[in-house]
Amino acid sequence: xxxxxxxxxxxxxxxxxxxxxxxxxxxxxxxxxxxxxxxxxxxxxxxxxxxxxxxxxxxxxxxxxxxxxxxxxxxxxxxxxxxxxxxxxxxxxxxxxxxxxxxxxxxxxxxxxxxxxxxxxxxxxxxxxxxxx
Amino acid sequence: xxxxxxxxxxxxxxxxxxxxxxxxxxxxxxxxxxxxxxxxxxxxxxxxxxxxxxxxxxxxxxxxxxxxxxxxxxxxxxxxxxxxxxxxxxxxxxxxxxxxxxxxxxxxxxxxxxxxxxxxxxxxxxxxxxxxxxxxxxxxxxxxxxxxxxxxxxxxxxxxxxxxxxxxxxxxxxxxxxxxxxxxxxxxxxxxxxxxxxxxxxxxxxxxxxxxxxxxxxxxxxxxxxxxxxxxxxxxxxxxxxxxxxxxxxxxxxxxxxxxxxxxxxxxxxxxxxxxxxxxxxxxxxxxxxxxxxxxxxxxxxxxxxxxxxxxxxxxxxxxxxxxxxxxxxxxxxxxxxxxxxxxxxxxxxxxxxxxxxxxxxxxxxxxxxxxxxxxxxxxxxxxxxxxxxxxxxxxxxxxxxxxxxxx
Numbered sequence: 001x002x003x004x005x006x007x008x009x010x011x012x013x014x015x016x017x018x019x020x021x022x023x024x025x026x027x028x029x030x031x032x033x034x035x036x037x038x039x040x041x042x043x044x045x046x047x048x049x050x051x052x053x054x055x056x057x058x059x060x061x062x063x064x065x066x067x068x069x070x071x072x073x074x075x076x077x078x079x080x081x082x083x084x085x086x087x088x089x090x091x092x093x094x095x096x097x098x099x100x101x102x103x104x105x106x107x108x109x110x111x112x113x114x115x116x117x118x119x120x121x122x123x124x125x126x127x128x129x130x131x132x133x
Numbered sequence: 134x135x136x137x138x139x140x141x142x143x144x145x146x147x148x149x150x151x152x153x154x155x156x157x158x159x160x161x162x163x164x165x166x167x168x169x170x171x172x173x174x175x176x177x178x179x180x181x182x183x184x185x186x187x188x189x190x191x192x193x194x195x196x197x198x199x200x201x202x203x204x205x206x207x208x209x210x211x212x213x214x215x216x217x218x219x220x221x222x223x224x225x226x227x228x229x230x231x232x233x234x235x236x237x238x239x240x241x242x243x244x245x246x247x248x249x250x251x252x253x254x255x256x257x258x259x260x261x262x263x264x265x266x267x268x269x270x271x272x273x274x275x276x277x278x279x280x281x282x283x284x285x286x287x288x289x290x291x292x293x294x295x296x297x298x299x300x301x302x303x304x305x306x307x308x309x310x311x312x313x314x315x316x317x318x319x320x321x322x323x324x325x326x327x328x329x330x331x332x333x334x335x336x337x338x339x340x341x342x343x344x345x346x347x348x349x350x351x352x353x354x355x356x357x358x359x360x361x362x363x364x365x366x367x368x369x370x371x372x373x374x375x376x377x378x379x380x381x382x383x384x385x386x387x388x389x390x391x392x393x394x395x396x397x398x399x400x401x402x403x404x405x406x407x408x409x410x411x412x413x414x415x416x417x418x419x420x421x422x423x424x425x426x427x428x429x430x431x432x433x434x435x436x437x438x439x440x441x442x443x444x445x446x447x448x449x450x451x452x453x454x455x456x457x458x459x460x461x462x463x464x465x466x467x468x469x470x471x472x473x474x475x476x477x478x479x480x481x482x483x484x485x486x487x488x489x490x491x492x493x494x495x496x497x498x499x500x501x502x503x504x505x506x507x508x509x510x511x512x513x514x515x516x517x518x519x520x521x522x523x524x525x526x527x528x529x530x531x532x533x534x535x536x537x538x539x540x541x
Contacts, residue, residue: 003452011452017520034538035523036483038446038463038472042522060522064463068520073228 003065004066010069015076018058020044025129028122030114039063039107041071043114047083047122054078054086059114066104070094070111083119135309138456140502144340144436145289145317146460146494151342151496157389158344161382168535169379170370180381187388191349194391195315195334196325199354208348209316210240211320212335213374215350216312217244219361220281220333220484221253224310228278234258234266235478236293237285238314245283254278263428265291272303281310286318286334288464290439290475290491291427296323301330302486316340320394321434326351330357337381342496343390347383350375365457405434405494408503412492413438415507420514420529422527424485426462436494441485442510444524445517450490453513457506462489484533 003011020027026047033040037063046056057075061068073094083094094100094108141149171177171183188200197203206212221231233245235257245255256274262264266284275282282439288295297313304311318324320341326334337348352374354358367376418425424441427433438506439462442450447463455489462473463486474484481489492506518524526533 014520019525031522032398032539035533036486036538038483038487040522040538060525062444062521062523063446065452067446068449069497079517 004024006073006098007037007065007100009043010072010098011065014059014068015021016058017060017071019028019060019112020046022058025049026122028075028118028120028123028125029109030116030117030119033063033067033110035062039067039110041067041110041116043071043074043111045078045086045115045118046084047119049126051082054081054083063107063110065089065108066098066100067110068099070100070107071114072114073097074111078115086115087119089115102129135503135522137503139428140457140498140506142459142492142494142498142502142506143458143497144492145292145491147345148495150344151390151393152338153342153393154389155385158386161385167381168487169381170368180379184379184381184387187391189382190388190395191336191391192351194395195319195336195351197351198327201372202317202351202354204350204352204374205384206348206350207346207380208339209314209335209337210236210348212337212350213238213240213314214244214346215279215361215364215432216333216335216352217241217248219315219366220310220359221248221413221486222292222362223252223360224280227312228276228280229399230254230256230276230278230527231281231283232256232258232271232274232279233283234260234285236260236264236287236288236475237283238291238316241283241285241314242457245468252428260293260478262480263432264288264291264426264475265428265432266295266300268296268299269358270304271300272307275303275307275309279307279309281312283312283314286313286315286324287322288475289317290473290497291439291479292317293428294318294433294434297324297331298329298433304332305330310357317434320398320429321405321436326353332405333356338390340371340389341394347380349387349471366485401494401496402435407431408494408498408500409436409438409492411500412503412507412509415504416440416510419507421512424481426479426481426489437497440490440492440494441488442490442514443485443488444521444527446487447489449517450488450510450513452461453517454506454509458482460491460493462491463487506512 031039032042059071061071092110167176167180169180188203192200260357310332315334332353334351422443426439445527446459
């Protein structure tokens with residue numbers, strides 16, 4: 001399959017690969033996909049508890065080139081955004097930016113899910129702390 | 134000499150034509166272009182002579198007693214269709230049951246599916262973890278209604294070489310015909326239609342350094358004489374079994390390819406085995422958590438290496454080593470998004486299927502290429518594992534099977 005130059009660029013020079021401390025209260029972790037389906041994305045966002053701005057983003061992905069490129073792209077996109085803004089990112093924007101073919105659309109869906117899942121994790125941690133007080 | 138990129142290591146998919154084959158073919162495009170069915174002038178005679186000579190060359194390669202047992206086709210897909218449908222149609226009054234395996238090529242499996250829709254019954258045999266068919270299972274599956282058993286000589290994905298001689302003894306004793314899709318094994322491992330009691334065998338030129346678009350079906354003529362119903366209507370060529378003007382040029386190339394194989398295959402098999410072992414040893418020596426898919430030698434094609442690079446997805450791997458042509462059992466490389474049904478039939482987990490890469494070594498690969506590929510693969514497996522959340526979890530001692538994955 002022929003990939004777009006943007007997919008190849010993100011695949012060959014992935015941005016923000018890495019791991020944040022999942023026990024840090026300001027870090028939300030989203031782990032989506034399944035090994036049996038051939039792709040698993042883990043997206044971690046470090047979120048300022050006061051401003052709710054995403055200050056850092058890291059990913060690790062098991063998956064095809066499009067899955068790796070989609071995750072790399074969203075780490076760039078969410079940085080500096082508030083979590084409300086980040087929640088509004090749509091998979092169709094990823095498809096458009098990376099010029100993904102129809103068979104790879106699920107990779108972009110997974111990346112959108114990863115953002116939502118990471119933010120949900122951050123919020124549930126925050127709620128748990130508030131309840132504990 | 135400097136290494137040439139890209140490197141071709143996908144010889145199970147197709148092979149380049151050997152230059153000696155091309156040389157043999159050339160006169161038949163322009164000067165000796167006659168129709169082998171033209172009986173009344175020299176152009177036809179020249180073409181006919183060439184076609185008959187090629188028939189002998191192919192018959193010799195597979196140990197057929199008579200060159201009349203070779204029926205030219207357009208390739209192995211047609212040969213498989215003709216063998217299964219042709220036999221089923223001819224022998225339908227004798228019985229309606231066929232036996233095959235779950236790891237056959239789609240040209241066999243989908244033909245069987247069609248026969249089922251037409252009222253035939255088909256048993257699809259399981260294979261072991263190593264991809265081997267148990268001859269005992271064949272024996273147990275044979276009933277009074279069975280007319281044909283079809284088991285491939287060697288598998289295209291995992292390179293497993295089936296115990297065809299044992300199966301041939303059983304089918305012969307039971308009075309059941311044996312067909313084999315011999316495409317991947319001919320010229321790589323021992324294959325002899327007489328010694329193995331094979332009654333029908335599908336062959337293709339482009340997997341053995343001949344041209345694409347030409348194949349053959351071996352149809353036994355004595356003890357037993359195999360009959361089949363032609364699947365295409367026309368001029369009644371090939372003794373009524375396959376109509377259509379013969380592809381003289383392609384057939385000449387196929388014949389030459391077969392002649393080269395007959396002469397050189399043993400030495401070539403040894404050389405490919407050495408190259409494959411060099412690749413395997415290097416990869417297993419440098420990387421942990423690798424799984425070899427398929428059987429051990431001697432039940433493995435000498436040029437086949439199918440490995441699951443766990444925690445690395447196959448298509449990402451292929452993209453990383455884009456200067457090397459290989460193939461993968463990963464769903465992402467198929468249009469259907471289904472991982473390899475061959476690996477699934479062998480009980481390989483979907484995770485491992487997604488991580489599998491097939492290296493197919495062949496005539497024109499060199500030691501330098503193997504060394505280059507090994508180094509490249511090792512480097513990129515490290516890189517992709519560093520990027521893989523599964524690898525990180527595995528390293529932390531987390532059992533991935535205990536995690537509730539959200540299927541999507």
